Amino acid sequence: MTTVAATKKFIEATGNLAVAYAVKQVNVDFISAYPITPQTIIVEALSQYVADGELKAKFVNVESEHSALSACIGASIAGARVFTATSSQGLVLMYEELPVASGLRLPIVMALSMRALSAPINIHNDHSDFMSMREQGWIMLAAEDAQEVYDLTIMAFKIAEDERVLLPTVAAMDGFTISHTLQRVDVLDDEVVRKFVGERKARFKLDVENPLTFGPLALTDSYFEFKRQQHEAFKNSEKVIREVFKEYEKISGRKYEPLKKFMMEDAEVAIVALGSTVGIARIAAKKLREEGIKAGVIGFTLFRPTPKVEINETLKDVRTLAVFERHLSLGAVAGPHYMDIISSLDKKDDVKIYDYVYGLGGRDITTKMIVDTVKKTIEKAKKNEPMEVEFVGVRE
Amino acid sequence: MSFNKSWKEMEIGAVVKGGSGLLYKTGNWRSEKPIIDYTKCINCLICWALCPDSAILRKGNKVEVNYDYCKGCGICANECPTKAINMEKEEV
Amino acid sequence: MTLEYKPITKLSDLPEENLFTSGHRLCAGCGPAIVARLTLLATQEKPIVVNATGCLEVGSTLYPYSSWKVPWVHVTFENAAAVASGIVEALNKLASEGKTKEAPVIAIGGDGGTFDIGIQAISGALERGHKFLYICYDNEAYQNTGIQRSGATPFGAATTTSPAGRVIPGKQERKKDLIGIVLGHHIPYAATATIAYYRDYINKVRKALSYNGPTFIHVLAPCTLGWRYDPSKTVEISRLAVETKFFPIYEVENGSLKINFRVPKPKPVEEYLKTQGRFAHLFKPENRHLIEEIQKNVDENWARLERIEKAGPIF
Helix, strand or coil, X not given: CCCCCCCCCEEXXXXXHHHHHHHXXXXXXEEEECCCCCCHHHHHHHHHHXXXXXXXXXXXXXCCHHHHHHHHHHHHHCCCCXXXXXXXXXXXXXXXXXXXXXXXXXXXXXXXXECCCCCCCCCCCCXXXXXXXXXXXXXXXXXXXXXXXXXXXXXXXXXXXXXXXXXXXXXXXXXXXXXXXXXXXXXXXXXXXXXXXXXXXXXXXXXXXXXXXXXCECCCCCHHHHHHHHHHHHHHXXXXXXXHHHHHHHHHCCCCCCEEEECCCCCCEEEEECCCHHHHXXXXXXXXXHCCCCEEEEEECEEECCCHHHHHHHCCCCCEEEEEECCCCCCCCXXXXXXXXXXXXXXXXXXXXXXXXXXXXXXXXXXXXHHHXXXXXXXXXXXXCCCCCEEECCCC | CCCCCCHHHCCHHHCEECCHHHHCCCHHHXXXXXXXXXXXXXXXXXXXXXXXXXXXXXXXXEEEECCCCCCCCCHHHHHCCCCCEEEEECCC | CCCCCCCCCCHHHCCCCCCECCCCCCCCCCHHHHHHHHHHHHCCCCCEEEECCCHHHHHHCECCXXXXXXXXXXXXXXXXXXXXXXXXXXHHHHHHCCCCCCCCEEEEEXXXXXXXXXXXXXXXXXXXXXXXXXXXXXXXXECXXXXXXXXXXXXXXXXXXXXXXXXXXXXXXXXXXXXXXXHCCCCXXXXXXXXXXXXXXXXXXXXXXXXXXXXXXXXXXXXXXXXXXXXXXXXXXXXXXXXXXXXXXXXXXXXXXXXXXXXXXXXXXXXXXXXXXXXXXXXXXXXXHHHHHHHHHHHHHHHHHXXXXXXXXXX
């Protein structure tokens, strides 16, 4: 297949091809993945790089996503730098191995082209696969466009492999919307990337002269302590992620923060989103300002660990929020972003947050829908209405 | 046997040193103990090879029972071709 | 990596060191423990072991202890072959850059992890041709969770999920032909074995590791608790399984099947069945016909193996 070539400082690439390019530059040792729409192009492009000798990695074509992550776990224990990619049902077939990768403290990096979960089967974007990973001990990053997913994929390796962290990390993008849309992506030189990520220095080795046991049975007298250690690793990762973002800015000129802020300096109402919707929200905020409503946008780049510090800082003066969730937490009071924001805020009495579920199964979200929803939010806040999840874009 | 280290003192990821099983003795599981009659032993090593608990020690072709770990299953006695091993009631 | 095949003729040819150490919590008289021990005695170079969830895994690595004096990895139940694939290929890549040393890789799983839940990952790994040995220690039920039937449980055996009831007398389905499935992948070496024929098993492990490609050994490993017999009889019963032709011992090298133990005067299968509580209900008058059926199945299976042996290479 046609991959992208580095003839200049930028490439024209879809989100999927941008990920593959980043993975090639990071010079992974091992890839195991299984094709699934809309992620397939990542594995095709990487296979091509390997077939052309541009990437000297082992690519193991497994028979399922479950085996993909299992093979990655084996390779990571063996000391390799490891990558996998998946989407939707593929992710949930991997599910059993997600907490294992984290519990064994393996810095595996995954790209996720976010897609709705069955049933009914649907190939288009929402965040239900991504959100299902919340409890499984992965650091979770989300991109707004192809540029971000390129950058975040590179940074994911450096974060995951940091000795203070050693946690698997996912860099996600919206399926089709980003994964299949051609964009200009500014890229770094191979050498710059390789120097940035360095070589993986595995904490343990599979060495017959110094035999170690990985994955023993840990019962009531030890299991809890290992979970406490993982919690600490997430605490440590907050610092490491910010360091890596800063370091990456130095080599790329592109600034990353756990939360993206747009026109938030004087905002009176904030639109909260994750993924490509952040871009639409920016346009919506501008329109709202044309109408005299001081709107701003908060976009989640870092989803786990929850960027508590930034949530508090950013919402210091903005107390009205319209939270857009491309995921429906069935049976829950509100969606994950709502829960995260509420639980992060040190002072919550005066905050007015309203939760909106939109875009499930790839349903379009338009600027107008966001504008109208923000106006509705302001009205609800004025009347001090209680929060009840509302749907945007569904036929009632 | 209780384990009471703080999470700060434990190696991450539950990684364990291989062979540390030896620190845990299983000899008190036993209700019968194998006794080797060396006058009958022909050093065939069958008991050594087939002991599920690696509790028959071998020095060259000589064998002896390691009672720290022997669980008293009696496979050694059952398989001994010269009936050189007898199972005797463990005294409590 | 592959090793030169050096068969042993006597037990004293083996190294003295126990790489599978004492102190594990497997039952007294555990068949799978003997498999683990013989496997590590057999390997000419220290291997890396990948263990599927099961009795052997749980019983040998209770934190902070481990009875494995070789690198050992457990991930989950159904994926030992997939994990082994990753290890083999990653080590090969890293070794080609001088960053690590390769070692033989052995994946080991029980009949649950092999016949049933793990069969997909095994098929994938055999098809891809990684250089590793897969060993199935077969104790013919999910013994770790308390004796539930598996695809390896023989016809007629009582387990907690195929109990001998007033209406249904134990498991109604026959044991899966595991080697038949494995051979569908045209791998260079596959064999059956049992712990009673320890020299045969040890040499099969050595031979398997000498092949350049995936290899497979299916080893019968009696379970004192699940089969209901005295712990001292583990090896004796595995011997009887061969002497009654209940569990034929054979190997398939590059598609050619060879029966390793001809039984000149095979004992009736009854001799085997009567040693174990799991078959006790078959001896009731109303179930005697089932023993005849088992005998018929055993004879047919033996005749089938002889036909294949005589016919020449199957691939």
